[in-house]
Amino acid sequence: xxxxxxxxxxxxxxxxxxxxxxxxxRVLNSASDSSARRWASADTIRRVREAAAAHGYSPNPQAVxxxxxxxxxxxxxxxxxxxxxxxxIYEGIDEAARGEGFATLVTNSLDDPKKHELxxxxxxxxxxxxxxxxxxxxxxxYLDTVAERGVKFVLVSRRARDFISVTCDDLMGxxxxxxxxxxxxxxxIAILAGEAYASTGIDRTQGAVxxxxxxxxxxxxxxxxxxxxxxxxxxxxxxxxxARHPLPDAIFxxxxxxxxxxxxALRDRGxxxxxxxxxxxxxxxxxxxxxxxxxxxxxxxxxxxxRRGLAxxxxxxxxxxxxxxxxxxxxxxxxxxxxxxxxxxxxxxxxRDDSVPQRGNARGVCHTLAACLDPPG
Numbered sequence: 001x002x003x004x005x006x007x008x009x010x011x012x013x014x015x016x017x018x019x020x021x022x023x024x025x026r027v028l029n030s031a032s033d034s035s036a037r038r039w040a041s042a043d044t045i046r047r048v049r050e051a052a053a054a055h056g057y058s059p060n061p062q063a064v065x066x067x068x069x070x071x072x073x074x075x076x077x078x079x080x081x082x083x084x085x086x087x088x089i090y091e092g093i094d095e096a097a098r099g100e101g102f103a104t105l106v107t108n109s110l111d112d113p114k115k116h117e118l119x120x121x122x123x124x125x126x127x128x129x130x131x132x133x134x135x136x137x138x139x140x141x142y143l144d145t146v147a148e149r150g151v152k153f154v155l156v157s158r159r160a161r162d163f164i165s166v167t168c169d170d171l172m173g174x175x176x177x178x179x180x181x182x183x184x185x186x187x188x189i190a191i192l193a194g195e196a197y198a199s200t201g202i203d204r205t206q207g208a209v210x211x212x213x214x215x216x217x218x219x220x221x222x223x224x225x226x227x228x229x230x231x232x233x234x235x236x237x238x239x240x241x242x243a244r245h246p247l248p249d250a251i252f253x254x255x256x257x258x259x260x261x262x263x264x265a266l267r268d269r270g271x272x273x274x275x276x277x278x279x280x281x282x283x284x285x286x287x288x289x290x291x292x293x294x295x296x297x298x299x300x301x302x303x304x305x306x307r308r309g310l311a312x313x314x315x316x317x318x319x320x321x322x323x324x325x326x327x328x329x330x331x332x333x334x335x336x337x338x339x340x341x342x343x344x345x346x347x348x349x350x351x352r353d354d355s356v357p358q359r360g361n362a363r364g365v366c367h368t369l370a371a372c373l374d375p376p377g
Contacts, residue, residue: 136158
């Protein structure tokens with residue numbers, strides 16, 4: 001058999017195990033043994049794969065693509081791959097895709113609608129079978145154009161209008177933060193609301209504001225400050241709040257890295273956390289528990305968002321009905337909100353202290369805690 005290793009064909013394998021060449025082709029081009037069961041028995045699948053391995057035979061992906069008009073490629077667009085949250089979501093996408101026999105192509109849009117349009121065109125020119133988009137703007141900019149062309153796509157992390165998406169339930173996450181801060185006796189609360197075009201910041205802010213209002217606490221509009229979801233953005237937004245207002249007794253940053261920026265700004269003014277100001281972040285990134293004052297934050301299921309997004313897209317490619325999914329967040333209480341001025345109310349979706357960090361790593365964000373608290377520029 002080894003003598004035929006360089007010359008094996010579908011016919012070689014088919015003759016050897018007593019099936020048709022088309023059966024061999026279908027088995028070898030199936031993404032998994034379970035999908036191959038459409039064409040052959042489990043025993044035949046095993047014998048086909050063993051014979052192909054013994055001959056060193058593998059299908060030519062370019063030839064297969066030309067015959068089937070399929071590329072088994074999924075295109076992914078994110079604002080920035082250095083962003084911890086989107087990098088972790090992408091890891092979930094890629095892991096799930098490989099498990100289904102697909103490969104992924106990922107690119108950055110820098111949250112620029114014009115660049116988004118260009119990178120989507122590039123991915124479509126590579127014959128991707130569908131798209132997963134992590135950079136949607138709340139108004140759905142450009143998504144109508146993609147949909148009108150018949151391209152199948154799923155949004156992750158951010159939602160937009162009625163397009164299919166997989167996100168954290170950010171309204172619930174904002175509500176969890178507000179309820180916790182109220183339970184610790186805080187009532188003068190500022191919010192670092194993130195980018196005005198991103199549903200993540202919009203929903204987290206709205207969830208908190210609604211819960212506070214229901215408890216009789218209003219958040220003035222000028223205590224809701226928009227800015228980038230990063231350390232420098234959080235620092236600048238906090239400095240604007242501290243420059244214009246009496247000191248709030250709590251700050252809710254709708255992103256952990258914005259919370260790290262806030263922590264640096266407060267430290268520079270000699271303001272202590274949590275005695276003077278309680279601080280809460282969002283996402284439970286890897287650095288949150290390791291900060292000088294461990295950060296109370298909302299854990300979003302980032303890796304699972306990616307996996308679910310891929311599963312929804314594959315269902316769409318099979319023309320199956322799909323619905324948007326909102327995954328449940330969890331409040332993680334650490335030292336940045338203290339032990340409270342009164343006992344916090346119990347919450348079933350709350351965990352404390354030594355929470356296991358999410359999968360992924362803080363690539364390209366901050367290499368040290370000092371760099372996070374003291375960003376350049």
